[in-house]
Amino acid sequence: MVYSYNHFKFSNQSCCKYRDSKYRKPAIRQFFIVSLMDVPDIRKSLIPITIGTTTKPIMRILLLGSGGREHALAWKISQSPLCDALFIAPGNAGTATCGTNLNFGVTDFNAIKQCCINEKIDLVIVGPEEPLVKGVTDILISTPGLKKLDVIGPGKRGAQLEGSKAFAKAFMVRHNIPTSSYKEFTLENYQQGVKYLQEHQLPIVLKADGLAAGKGVVICENHIEAIAEYELMLQRAKFGEAGKKVVVEQFLSGIEMSVFALTDGKNYVILPEAKDYKRVGEGDKGLNTGGMGAISPVPFADAALMKKIEDKVIRPTVNGLQKEGLEYRGFIFFGLMIANGEPYMIEYNCRMGDPETEVVIPRLKNDLVELLKAAAGQQLDTVKIETDPRTACTVVAVSGGYPGEYVKGYEIEGMESINPDDSILFHMGTTIKEGKVVTNGGRVLCITSFGRSVYDAAEISREEMAKISFDGMEFRSDIGYEFQ
16 A cells, blocks of 8 residues: 655655655655654554545556666656555665565566465566566466456567567568568578678678577678678577577668657557667777667657657557557567668567666656556557656666676675766666675666766766776766767
8 A cells, every 4th residue: 555644655665755846856856765663653644645536556566677677667666656565576786775676587487476476466567578588478467366467568479579580570571660681591591591691792780580698699791700600600509599590681870779669559658769888898899788878868869750760660560569469568679770861670679678778767757657557458548758858878887897707796885975866876787795785797787867968967977987886897988979
């Protein structure tokens, strides 16, 4: 149950205090975890929060995942008066401040089902792609005793948009969504693929068909390199099962950006767009990573371009899902290349991106739980998205050696020094050990800041990041460089 008392918001898990608006900037809030049992007789003064003329149903929510995306989602969900209890599995040190972390993995489907039953979960939000591609949504909604459970995330067939590059490309072609030309090959037509590569225009893009932890795309500058990579993928199983089929694509030159939609299978709403930075080094050099930072909005994404993206990509995608009978209630990530002012689809993801979520969600003014409930109930046609007009920039701090080998377990210092007026610290790869927050991944944390421009927001994030320290810590100081 959610109650109000004075200007606090209480649930059975946490308390949130909102600063008076005249003393704070828009959308900046501070949260304090408290126990109601520590306040004598406070329950006598509490009353249920009502919205409008009726009391809206409050929800018990399970969020699956452990990265920065999940911390950003948990941070936003915990602000909603519609959230009665929030559980995160497995979560990280940051999500523990927003709800209750649970000790099981995102593909432990038996544990997920049991949690939903035991904790009387109303809504499951699936953060990462792997459980979606493996069918967690279908498993949950077909479980006896969970017939009323809502799940944000597509069924296994819909998740093929991310789970199979070949399926996604064929889907784009079927629904006239602009994309690069391509061919697909397996061991059965291996020699045809070699001949195709020998005659292909350079550069050549090779993609492992399945999930490869973000490492399954190789851009080759010459034919010898392309054939060698092709052999590694198909004959030497470089990416295991994910590489049993290889997609060879035409290289597109332009500027990348990401657009996000939330769909209920019939209707959709468009969330703030973003641009992320994949390379580990300054000036977008070095090895690819999961993402070293992101900005939102994207300066070149004006109304005319966004209309083209909606008309040529988003609407045909949602209509195509409906025409093909693919059950889909959740987020769609549209990875786009903008070439000569025109959008071309590079890839779909069946979830939000990371670190893009860390700039998209803070700019979202809507109650996220209300949005997700509308998506689950196929009522997104009644929703209007409201967005913070300020620019957000997030900068990611990584472990030394990332994206190669790195050491975990280093204590993180300085987090309490972050200025909450303009910045938010999101945990990515962290855990709590002996009462201290320590590193637990390649990408460790990120700092999202608001500003009047990309330059302002990026400068604030850099200044705040300088307060953080752990052994081997590295970060890019040029996120958003081309717009500054």
